[in-house]
Amino acid sequence: MALKLAVEEVGKDFLIPVIDRVSFGVEAGEFVCLLGPNGCGKTTLLRIVGGLEPATRGRVTLDGEPIVAGQPHQHKVGVVFQEDRLLPWLTLEQNVALVLKPLGLGAAERAAIARRYLKISGLVGFEDYHPARVSGGMRQRTAIARALAIEPDVLLMDEPFGALDAQNRRIMQNEVRRIWRETGRTILFVTHAIEEAVAVGTTLVMLSARPARIRELIRNDGRTDRVKLIDDLNTMIMEEV
Template identity: 50%
Template sequence: MNANLALATSAIPTAAPALAARAAAAEVQIDIRNVGKVYDSKTTHQAVIALDGVSLRIKKGEFISLLGPSGCGKSTLLSIIAGFQSASSGQILQNGRPISKPDASRTVVFQDYALFGWMTVQQNVEFGLKAKGMPKAQRAEIARELIKTVHLAGFEDKYPHQMSGGMKQRAAIARALAPDPDILLMDEPFGALDAQTRVLLQEEIARISTEAGKTVIFVTHGIDEAVFLADRVVVMSPRPGRVRDEVLVPLPRPRTAEMRSDPWFVSTVKDLWETLKPEWQKGE
C-alpha cells in the first residue's frame, strides 16, 4: 500500500472501517487478480508458464515500474493489461470492469517506436485523433502542443527516417498521449537507445507523466531507471513470473537528475542489484 494512503487510512476512526475500505477501493484503477499465462511451446511441445498468480492493485495517477530479467513475464503482463492477449487464469479489471480487448483508454509505447514511416511527425501524432473523427483544425492544434511538450517543435514536417532514435521515441510518446488515454503502457521504450539519450528521456517521461497526471505502467530491466521513474517498483521473479517484492519510492516529484545521487536512491539501486544479480547471472 502507498505510504501516504496507509497514513491517511490510519487516521480514519475505527468506527468506519467499511467506509475506509470503499474509499481505498475507489482509487484502484487497475486490479490484477491472480493472473496466470501459459503458452504451448511449438519446439518442445510442453507448456511454458509465463505468469503464475500475479496480483497487483494500481491506483489512478500512479507510476508503476515492472522490473525483472528478460523472460520474467513483465511484457506479457503489460500485453494482457493492454488487451492484446488474454490471461489463462485470473482476470484484470479496469475501474471494476474486466479488460477483454484493446481500448482507447489505454495506449502503448513500444521499444521500436512503431511510427508510420510514410507520415510526418505531425501526421503521426494526429493519427489517433483522426481515427476518432476529430476535426482537422482541432487535432492539428492538439498535436502541435504535444510536439512542443516532448521538445520536438520545429520537427513537425520531418519523417521518422530523418530523426534520431531519441527523437522518434519522443514522437511516439506524443502520439500515445494525443488521444488523452487514462493509462499509458510503456514496454521498455528506451531499451534501444544510447545511455545518454536514455537518461534524458527518463527525465522527460518523469516530467510529462507528472504534468499529465496519467497512470503509467513501465516495463524495464534497468534498476536505476525503474527506481528513478516510479512511485512503486514491482519486482518480478524469473519464469514463471510472480510478484516477488514491491519498493515504495519516497522521492518527490518532479524527478530531477540530482536525485540519482540521493543516498536513498543509491542504496536502493545497490540493494536491488545485489538481490537480482544471482538470478540474472543464470541467464533466466
C-alpha cells in the same frame, strides 16, 4: 482511494506457466515500473494489461471494468513500444494525428491536438519533419506524444528507451518524468534496467524468474537511500538468475 488499475491473480501459460498468480494495484497518477530477470514475462504481463493478449487465469480491471483481449473497452489505453513504429512517409505531426482519426475528430482538431502533445514532448519546431530526419530520441518522444494524444486512462510503456544510447536514455528518463508530472497520467512502465526503474518510478514491482510471481513491491518515495535501493534490487535479480 479506488484503484485505477487492478491486476488480480493473473496467470499465463505457453505450454508451461510463465506468469503465476500476479496481483497488484495501481492508483490514479502513479508511475509503476515492472522489473525482473530477462525473460520473466514482463512484456507478456504488460500485453495482458493492455488487452493485447489474453490471460490464462485471473483478470485485469481498469476503473473497475474488466479488460478482455479482443473485446472493446470503454476506456482508452495508450501503448509505447521499444520501437517507435512511426510511418516514415508521414511527418511527426501527421503520425501523432493519425491515431485520432478513429475518434471522428476533424482534421483541424486532430492537428491542434497533435501539436499540443508534440509541444509537451519537447518537439516544437519539428512538427513537419519526417522520422528519418530526426534522432532516435526524438522519434521516441513522438511515439510518446502519439500515445498521449488519445488522452489515455493508462499509459503502457514497454522498454521504450531500450534502443537508445546511454546519453539519450538518461535524457528520455528525465523527459518522461517531466511529461508524467505535467499530464498526471497513470503509467505502467516495463524495464530491465534497475537504475532506470529507480530514476522514474514511484512504485517498483519486482517479478521473480519464470513463472513470474511478485517478489517485492517497493514504494519509491525518496525516503530510501537510492544507492542502497539499487544494490538491494540488484541482489534480488541475482538471486533469481
